[in-house]
Amino acid sequence: MNKDNVISKYSKQKISQMEQFCNDYKAFLSSCKTERECINFITKMAVDNGYISLDDALKQNKKLKSGDKVYAVNMGKAMILMVIGEHEMVHGLNFVGSHIDSPRLDLKANPVYENNGLCLLDTHYYGGIKKYQWTTLPLAIHGTVVKKDGKKIDFVYGEDEKDGVVGISDLLPHLEKTKKVEIQGEDLNILVGSTPDMTQKEDKVKANILKIFKSFDIEEDDLFSAEIEVVPSGKARDFGLDKSMIMGYGQDDRVCAYASLRAMMELKNPKHTSVCLFVDKEEIGSVGATGMSSKFFENSIAEVMNLCGQYNELDMRRSLNKSRMLSSDVTAAYDPNYPTPMNEATEAHLGRGISFNKYTGSKGKSGANDANPEFIAKLRQVLDKHDVNYQATEMGKVDAGGGGTIAYIMAGYGMEVIDAGVPVLSMHAPWEITSKVDIYESYLCYKAFYEM
């Protein structure tokens, strides 16, 4: 295990491979700021790399065999990729699973209102945020609106140089001299306009904003059948004078999603059937039709087993029971600015490689998937064989915090699961920081794991 930044072990060639990988990652992060945008990106990359749609395979009753690549998308917000292995699936699968939802502000179902000559959009925040961090930032609106006739309108405002941005105002310090004003969830209202439409009698500014919505073919009532996410505007960038890090929105957990996607794309003829999962709703408890608790993943595997001529109920259960998984989610990195809740010796550190959390949870490991030492020992062997740099870590001091991932859900099938992901500074803030070497080591780790 590493106590130094692993870049010290890299050859010039490896550094340039890492830089190229991180450039690709920044492009992904800059253009994929919602679940739907991530799934569109992943689908395109999968199709370009020879994956076929499970729906199409089912329609054609196509027989699948070793080496075939399949994908299935769930409601545009979750996805499974599979490469059929040499061994029958009853002997177990290799899973890597990450989540592609990130903390943000969602528009309410009836969001547009006017107050004192300004038009604002009412929001409900999604996931764990520190509310004050979302004020006075340039924000962008990414959304999908579905009209009554089923027509889908995707739009983004606030990313292109030609667009403006939107945002949330904050009170000047001079008016907080007697009492500091704490930002509440209900205060996170997005300012979007101030120009009145003088043809109207009342709510003139709101009327003008609704006219702009109409130019996209969106009526006010259409905002009820919509998913509109307000996120930080701008691209992911190199961070630091030495450019050793990356700052970007939504790195929890799109950094692990991207690293596992790239590992999966390079996989050819694995021994065990390999599965890459991208799930939604992790930040709000993995619930719902597109979260990890959904039957979508299990059902997709059953369909693929069936098309391989390997399905029966008992073999399906045996298969999941004998599987192995890396629950690939980020963890908090040690922050010298805020040492109190962190144990320096056991915390993940930026630059020391992919971080393994044997358990997460809080207050006496409550809610944790505590990975088995037999599994960890096998992993150590594989990681060392493939020269992967890693660190064994925890998140926060005992009783100081903790967190959850999707690990415990998959462990429920009886499979071996451990959390493995990239350490992050300012986790869950609008702009999160990661280390380039950790991103690259995660990709190398997922590649090695698929060969296990």
Ligand SMILES: [Zn+2]
């Ligand atoms: Zn996460």
